[in-house]
Amino acid sequence: MKTLDIIALxxxxIGAINWGLIGFFGFDLVASLFGEMSAFSRVVYALVGIAGLYSLSFFGKRTESPRT
Structure with a gap:
């Protein structure tokens, strides 16, 4: 896996865990750590969104299976 793929994943x-916490418990981890819509929390949300869009490219990638 490339480094960019690992960062995006x-x-x-992180975004999935945050949305799970919001859905199940009404708790926004990013907002509690960095402040409600602070500049840094907005950067985190933006990076997670960009990573999600980049991760769509994983569907088009082929993986090689080991030959037996």
């Missing part, structure tokens, strides 16, 4: 996982 990590950000998507």
């Amino acid at each position: 990590t950000l998507v996982i």
Whole structure:
């Protein structure tokens, strides 16, 4: 995996965990850590969104399976 793929996947996982916390418990982890719509929390949300869009390209990638 390329470094950019790993970073994007990590950000998507962070976003998924945050949305899960919002959905199940009404708790926004990013907002509680960095402030309600502070400049840094907006950057985090933007990076997660960009990572999600970039991760769409994973659907078009082929993986090689090991030959037996």
